[in-house]
Amino acid sequence: xxxxxxxxxxxxxxxxxxxxxxxxxxxxxxxxxxxxxxxxxxxxxxxxxxxxxxxxxxxxxxxxxxxxxxxxxxxxxxxxxxxxxxxxxxxxxxxxxxxxxxxxxxxxxxxxxxxxxxxxxxxxxxxxxxxxxxxxxxxxxxxxxxxxxxxxxxxxxxxxxxxxxxxxxxxxxxxxxxxxxxxxxxxxxxxxxxxxxxxxxxxxxxxxxxxxxxxxxxxxxxxxxxxxxxxxxxxxxxxxxxxxxxxxxxxxxxxxxxxxxxxxxxxxxxxxxxxxxxxxxxxxxxxxxxxxxxxxxxxxxxxxxxxxxxxxxxxxxxxxxxxxxxxxxxxxxxxxxxxxxxxxxxxxxxxxxxxxxxxxxxxxxxxxxxxxxxxxxxxxxxxxxxxxxxxxxxxxxxxxxxxx
Amino acid sequence: xxxxxxxxxxxxxxxxxxxxxxxxxxxxxxxxxxxxxxxxxxxxxxxxxxxxxxxxxxxxxxxxxxxxxxxxxxxxxxxxxxxxxxxxxxxxxxxxxxxxxxxxxxxxxxxxxxxxxxxxxxxxxxxxxxxxxxxxxxxxx
Numbered sequence: 316x317x318x319x320x321x322x323x324x325x326x327x328x329x330x331x332x333x334x335x336x337x338x339x340x341x342x343x344x345x346x347x348x349x350x351x352x353x354x355x356x357x358x359x360x361x362x363x364x365x366x367x368x369x370x371x372x373x374x375x376x377x378x379x380x381x382x383x384x385x386x387x388x389x390x391x392x393x394x395x396x397x398x399x400x401x402x403x404x405x406x407x408x409x410x411x412x413x414x415x416x417x418x419x420x421x422x423x424x425x426x427x428x429x430x431x432x433x434x435x436x437x438x439x440x441x442x443x444x445x446x447x448x449x450x451x452x453x454x455x456x457x458x459x460x461x462x463x464x465x466x467x468x469x470x471x472x473x474x475x476x477x478x479x480x481x482x483x484x485x486x487x488x489x490x491x492x493x494x495x496x497x498x499x500x501x502x503x504x505x506x507x508x509x510x511x512x513x514x515x516x517x518x519x520x521x522x523x524x525x526x527x528x529x530x531x532x533x534x535x536x537x538x539x540x541x542x543x544x545x546x547x548x549x550x551x552x553x554x555x556x557x558x559x560x561x562x563x564x565x566x567x568x569x570x571x572x573x574x575x576x577x578x579x580x581x582x583x584x585x586x587x588x589x590x591x592x593x594x595x596x597x598x599x600x601x602x603x604x605x606x607x608x609x610x611x612x613x614x615x616x617x618x619x620x621x622x623x624x625x626x627x628x629x630x631x632x633x634x635x636x637x638x639x640x641x642x643x644x645x646x647x648x649x650x651x652x653x654x655x656x657x658x659x660x661x662x663x664x665x666x667x668x669x670x671x672x673x674x675x676x677x678x679x680x681x682x683x684x685x686x687x688x689x690x691x692x693x694x695x696x697x698x699x700x701x702x703x704x705x706x707x708x709x710x711x712x713x714x715x716x717x718x719x
Numbered sequence: 720x721x722x723x724x725x726x727x728x729x730x731x732x733x734x735x736x737x738x739x740x741x742x743x744x745x746x747x748x749x750x751x752x753x754x755x756x757x758x759x760x761x762x763x764x765x766x767x768x769x770x771x772x773x774x775x776x777x778x779x780x781x782x783x784x785x786x787x788x789x790x791x792x793x794x795x796x797x798x799x800x801x802x803x804x805x806x807x808x809x810x811x812x813x814x815x816x817x818x819x820x821x822x823x824x825x826x827x828x829x830x831x832x833x834x835x836x837x838x839x840x841x842x843x844x845x846x847x848x849x850x851x852x853x854x855x856x857x858x859x860x
Contacts, residue, residue: 334740656794658773659748662834666741674772674836688774688793717748718795 317617322609322698325350329698336668339703344488344647344694345672346538347519349602353541356601360594368593369567369584383593386600387583393603394533395524396550400582403556404596407547408515409438411534412482414549414586415511416442418559419480425451428477430470430508432494433459433684434487437677439513443482452479459684463490463639471502478508485517489678489692490639491622491647493517500530509555515539515547519696520618520645522611525550537595542602546595549586556582563588614697618646621695625704632711638685646695649676652711655718657691663714664691669707723815726807727823734827743832747799754802757791768843772836773797775844779851784859785810786852790844800829800841808848813859816852821845 323329326348331338340348360382366375368383384399391399405411423429429443433456447454455473458466465483474481481503486493500510511532514523518535525533532555536547551559561568561579565588570578579585606614625648629635634653651657661673674689675682682689693707721729737743761778768775773794780787788809790801807823808816824830830838 656773656797658794658837659796662796662837663741663744665834666744666832689772717745 317609317613317697319617319698319700323700325352325605326698327351327354333668333670334666339669339699339706341693341695341699341703341707342670342672343519343696343699344516344539344692346544347541347696348698349543350541350605352605353543353598353601356598357543357594360597365594367590379593382597383591386597389600389603390548393522393607394548394550395526397526398553401550401553401556403549403551403583403586404591404599405534405547405549405586406545406592407536407538408513408534411532411547411549412438412511412513413442414562415532415534415551415559416446417562420446420449421560423450423452423479425453426477427452427479428455428475429453430455430457430473430478430481432457432465432483434463434465434490434492434494434678434681435482435484436488436513436515437679439482439484440680443480457483459681462641463487463492463644464641465492465494467495467498470499474502474506474508476506478503478506481508481510482513483510484513484515485523486514486520486645486647487639487678487681488516488647489649489676489681489690490641491516491644491649491694492639492641493521493643493645496530497528500528504529516645516647519606520611520615531555537599537602540602541605542599543592543595546592546599548599553582556586559586561585561588565589567591609697617697618695621699621701621704622646622648624701625693625695625707628704628708629711632708632715638681638687638690647692648694649690649692651687651690652715653719655715657689659718660691660711660714663717664707664710667706667710667713669710671707723807723811723819727819730803730806731823731826740832743827744796747803748795749799750802751792751795751798751800754791754798754805755789757789761789762791768840768847772834772840775801775840777801777844777847777851779848779855781813781855781858785812786816786848786855788848788851797837797840800833800837801844804844804848808852813852813856817849817856 328348364379366379368380387399387402391402429452457470460466483499485496496512503510509531512530514533514535519540533550538544568580568585568588570580636651638649657673661671672692762776766776766778773792775792777790788805792798
């Protein structure tokens with residue numbers, strides 16, 4: 316049983332007013348809020364530890380390095396990676412994907428095929444299009460069905476011995492669909508294709524076991540799971556990461572540098588050029604501690620109750636259309652009401668202190684599939700309440716009176 | 720016809736009469752609903768203004784040395800904003816449009832109450848109207 320009032324007390328932002336009203340924050344899929352337990356770690360870092368890591372002989376540097384590397388181990392344990400050095404700390408999901416896309420440039424040729432799904436975020440489309448432009452490889456798209464699930468029969472047909480890499484999100488940001496990634500990974504491996512899973516939308520709700528999944532690469536961002544912005548993870552199997560060339564050159568990523576030849580550092584430092592987001596990495600670890608203290612089973616159960624409650628209430632509204640009705644979905648509801656523009660509905664809700672996302676959600680192909688300009692998206696976190704959903708529904712009804 | 724400044728002052732005055740932003744939004748929605756429709760011929764990619772989350776089309780002609788603006792949007796609040804801009808800038812000479820300042824938008828507090836994307840869209844709309852004014856001013860010279 317979740318004690319939501321106790322949890323809400325951990326998040327200072329949840330008690331602020333917006334446009335004179337108590338904030339209702341339903342834009343969690345864009346970024347989640349930050350609890351005191353994480354904010355305090357950031358403040359503590361700058362108050363007590365601030366220094367550069369991995370190179371100082373002095374005490375502060377040693378303590379900061381310990382804190383940063385402890386965070387890496389926390390992340391490794393959380394995701395059940397085999398080794399800490401398989402966790403590369405990046406600026407976030409987008410950078411993690413670009414790192415891999417850049418790394419595979421030299422391994423691909425025009426005969427090769429890459430595969431993405433029809434429900435990817437732009438950050439899991441554009442880097443692969445750029446990679447195809449550079450290498451001449453071809454991009455194939457796994458289509459989706461009207462209920463917002465992937466067409467797995469089509470996936471089976473697209474997969475062949477030319478398929479080299481497959482990129483699918485664990486959960487769709489626009490629709491909330493949980494994709495059958497284990498099945499995708501197993502089938503792709505049958506053709507010796509590698510799989511990268513974009514976990515940005517999954518990790519706030521699901522605790523993936525990376526070794527059990529046998530996934531090749533898994534990426535996510537800390538700010539979706541109660542951590543700070545500007546830090547995220549690239550998990551890669553050690554033998555694959557070792558093959559890849561460095562992404563950026565600079566400090567930290569070298570073993571030796573002479574003007575004739577530079578040798579690169581071992582994992583994970585080969586991919587971590589320059590001074591990293593040290594406080595961010597430490598806070599990422601603290602955010603995982605916080606979420607684990609509540610428990611992902613508890614979180615998933617409660618968020619599912621919120622999802623069902625809100626979906627049922629929305630369905631009673633005349634003219635509503637919900638996009639994404641997969642049997643297995645996270646607490647995300649994308650919808651439109653009649654011909655009303657999502658932006659109009661979102662603007663009135665904002666005046667009422669209710670934060671939702673409107674637009675194409677950086678997934679224009681998904682909007683094109685449904686032939687709509689965009690949707691209103693409400694996305695819930697474990698700190699949201701049934702009362703907030705009641706206010707949200709009342710807000711929609713008020714907006715409809717104004718807009719219709 | 721009143722000067723741009725006089726119309727801007729009128730709008731600032733009208734907006735100050737409302738008690739809160741919900742009422743101002745209701746007003747903009749009503750304005751949006753009453754906006755005369757743009758000719759379908761101008762609702763094409765050529766007349767779309769970039770930078771808006773909703774679609775906005777603006778078309779201008781020059782009649783009796785004055786700019787005549789028509790516009791439309793697929794979002795009703797955006798249409799309300801367009802209606803305000805048309806009231807300010809339509810039926811004015813290109814020169815008057817180019818000389819007019821835009822601080823009435825700050826005075827009614829519109830920008831702070833629009834999301835960043837919508838505020839950008841507003842700036843793009845004014846820029847587009849001024850571009851039309853530049854083009855027609857060149858014709859007149």
